[in-house]
Amino acid sequence: MTLQVELVSPERVAYSGEAKMVIARTTTGDIAFLDGHVPFIGVLQTWPVRVLHEDGNEDVIAVHQGFVEVSAHDAETPTRVTILSDVCELADTIDVERAKRAKDRAVHMLAAQPDDEDAKAALARAEVRLEVAGVPKSGNSHP
């Protein structure tokens, strides 16, 4: 059996489909879900969620914080992975130029105020967007 995957943003269901494995990063570390995973609720970081399909293809979706829930399952109902997030962005909906600009802005702000939490979050968001959109990373790497 396969996993039922759903990404839900407040405004709509951003993604829904079947998958073999889902990899996400919670606040304590990476976690992968396979069929038959125990019921689980976790808080996500701003990090791309990877959805691996049976045929070896992979969808990468930018998720900016939120939750992942694995619901209880039995013989009839497949394991369901639901990701709830304020912002779920698929690669083709990301505005690369805007993300680049946002990143530059955040880098500038951090240069002026290294402790600015908003700027740090903005930088993380922009980097995740760029990574999901398939833009090669520049010098500074992820934490």
Next chain:
Amino acid sequence: MPGAQERVLRGRIAATQNTKKITRAMELIAATRVVKAVQAANEARPYSEHITTVISDLSGAGVATNHPLLVRPERTEAVAVIVLSSDRGLAGAYNSSVIRAAEREVLAAKDAGQRYVLITIGRKAEGYFRFRGYDVHAAYGGFTERPSYAHARDIAAEVTSLFGETVQEVRLAYTRFISMGTQEVVVRRFLPLETGATDHVDSEAAAATAQFEFEPSSAAVLEALLPRYIESRLFAALLDAAASELSARQRAMKSATDNAQELIIKLSRKMNQARQEAITTEIMEIIGGAEALAADQGDDEDLLLDYLSSDPFQPLTRGRQPSRTGPSA
């Protein structure tokens, strides 16, 4: 002067026709937007449903009870009232009924000796309460027809920051969208969060949820989840209100268009009658005049008579022409 009334009526018909065109256009615009608004409300539903599920999962695991956002303070000294109205009018009784419901809440709080904090959404409510000298704590507007999640987040952040210290209860007055034909003004307790969602978890579901794993911990999940839950509830209310507003406007504009049409028919009848009357009067005058002249026929002193008896239309012009052309020639 005959025909004066007719001309006035003609003007009124033209004006009513213009009004009808406008209300008809507004009706059609509202009709297309209400479909989109209902769709947006439906698309937003899975998120709030899932969040509610997760919260009941958490309560099944026995955590969701003593968070400050869930606990009712011992003394309620101040109540916050959030009212969801529209930015623009011409929506029938939509604004007045929701504003009245909110005003009742404020007055009830005053009567109970509590302070109130008023938060208005939509310019209509802001105008109403400011004009009547109420103390409006915060006013949002400009997005009521098409609210986005960012708006809900801003308002939720403000409300959450008030809750606890400044106010001990938050009530939300908005118009619930039931169907295109039915909307209902409701006042709901917004904070502390109703635990009703967690009450009807039956034992079987509780047993199933008890085995949930939490990361980093159930308390941390709850901590991160509750603000989202508040936002999503407010967002759902905003979307409901938007759909209600548009559907109220559609209905109001439809009846305005119908009334305009009715008025046009009435005025046209009146105008036709007036025109007919004017014509009749004119004919009567002509006949009366002709009869009076006919009665005078045979009087040698009246020069006009000679002309009338030969050709009734010629004599007047012939008689006047010399005097008109004379001086200029």
